[in-house]
Amino acid sequence: MKIRESLQDGLIAGTINIFVILLGLTVLGSSLGQEWFRFASPAPGAWAPLVVVGLWVGARAFRGVREVGQAPDLLPAAFSGLVAGLANGVLVSGTLWLVASLIARGTNVRQWLVQLTEDNVGLLTLGRDPLPAAAMWLGVLTASGLLGALLGYSNARFRWWDLGKRGVRHGWDGVTAGPGWVFRHPIARAIIVAVLLAFLLYIPTRLSQYHNYTLGTVGIYVMLGLGLNIVVGLAGLLDLGYVAFFAIGAYTVGLLTAPEPHGIQISFWLAMPIAVVVAGLSGVLLGIPVLRMRGDYLAIVTLGFGEIIRILAKSDALTSFSGGPRGVRDIGGPVWFGKDLNTEFFFFYLILAGIALVAFVTYRLQHSRVGRAWMAMREDEDVAEAMGVYTLRYKLLAFAIGAAFAGLGGAMYASRNQFVGPEDFTLMVSINVLCLVIIGGMGSIPGVILGAAVLKGGPELLRTLDEYRFLMFGALLVIMMIVRPEGIWPPQRKRMEFREAEENGAVGQPQPVPEGDS
Secondary structure, three states: OOHHHHHHHHHHHHHHHHHHHHOOHHHHHHHHHHHOOOOOOOHHHHHHHHHHHHHHHHHHHHHHHOOOOOOOOHHHHHHHHHHHHHHHHHHHHHHHHHHHHHHHOOOOHHHOOOOOOHHHHHHHHOOOOHHHHHHHHHHHHHHHHHHHHHHHHHHHHHOHHHHHHHHHHHHHHHHHHHHHHHOOOHHHHHHHHHHHHHHHHHHHHHOOHHHHHHHHHHHHHHHHHHHHHHHHHHOOOOOOOOHHHHHHHHHHHHHHHOOOOOOOOOOHHHHHHHHHHHHHHHHHHHHHHHOOOOHHHHHHHHHHHHHHHHHHHHOHHHHHHHOHHHOEEOOOOOEEOOEEOOOHHHHHHHHHHHHHHHHHHHHHHHOOHHHHHHHHHHHOHHHHHHOOOOHHHHHHHHHHHHHHHHHHHHHHHHHHHOEEOHHHOOHHHHHHHHHHHHHHOOOOHHHHHHHHHHHHHHHHHOHHHHHHHHHHHHHHHHHHHHHOOOOOOOOHHHHHHHHHHHHOOOOOOOOOOOOOOO
């Protein structure tokens, strides 16, 4: 019996649960329970994080005592879970007894730990005296450790977890692979497109202004993601300064349509294509000197370019040209036959049209000779160049098209908000766009759309959790990257590569480095 390892696991779990209590994360559980699962009482949701940790440590303790290559034995499994659960329960129940006793004596514990209100502790103790509440939690966590070990034992015997996970994965692969053969049939393709278009045209009429604004923000990030998907997902160029082209498009529209600082005030319909062209040319001008670099060096240079654009926009020296720290206000919006269309309702349709245009161009490029050249560069630039691909030209083309798409998103962003300032274009914008491309599935148009919905729409759905929403959002991202590292909706080829690597046991394993590389 490996009692020491089980005790260590239990102490780790107890420490985790103590932090959960002291940081008030049980309140997060109670909020989720009542908001999403409609629990009549907040107590089950508050208990859930501690019990889940107890189940986890029981399963972990079982894996620690199991001998590799041997059939699991029930008695060691149960004993390991019991020991780990008991150690977890002793730490947690002792902490709860101490905190509840201090509160019962009138001590203001919130001067040290602001989340430990009397109501929050009452969720865990169910209003009981400190000692009975501590005994209750000792029993609950000991039982959860035992149950976790028994679940681990049953999984080792019957493989139900692996079978369920494989079934879910194959089911999702079937859903994501389905459109490939469905869209090959012209009638099915026409029906699906018509239904999707009707739904997208109808949904803004049933939403509030706030939700239309949120959907518009997601749509702008879809355009940005599709542009960066060409650069990163297809051509394999790591660009961390992508926000610079977004800023160039936004500032171009702002300076051409706003009354200040230049008073040009041309039509939005004329300023928008100019912004796209200017952003595309900026991509070419940046690419000419830097695209001979690769990997980390290219990422650092593009990151610097993005920061240069932001600092120049914020500089007092350029206030007379770009508005400086105050930005550009009263940016003009779309006008159609004298009617002002600058509303959230109309802008959703305009952004939707922009997404359709960008997705169509991306799809045609991806399935053309240019797209094949990009993918060859992404896999191995040296081999692609040896086969006759003029890599510098195709790199410039990828940078220019990606920058142009970012400029289009920036133009719509500035016109919709009627304001643009340097603080709208921080490094985090580039990081967010890169994350949605990776999480959605590099090289996949549907993946980028889903990634934008998850990364930009997800935090809005979790807004009711207040300060906990980003913690919850980060946990969901970590879980997703562990469960599905290839992305939510990867392209077919990438999906096959991951499946082959997983079958060969190569996922998560260090790869050999060829001689001469460092």
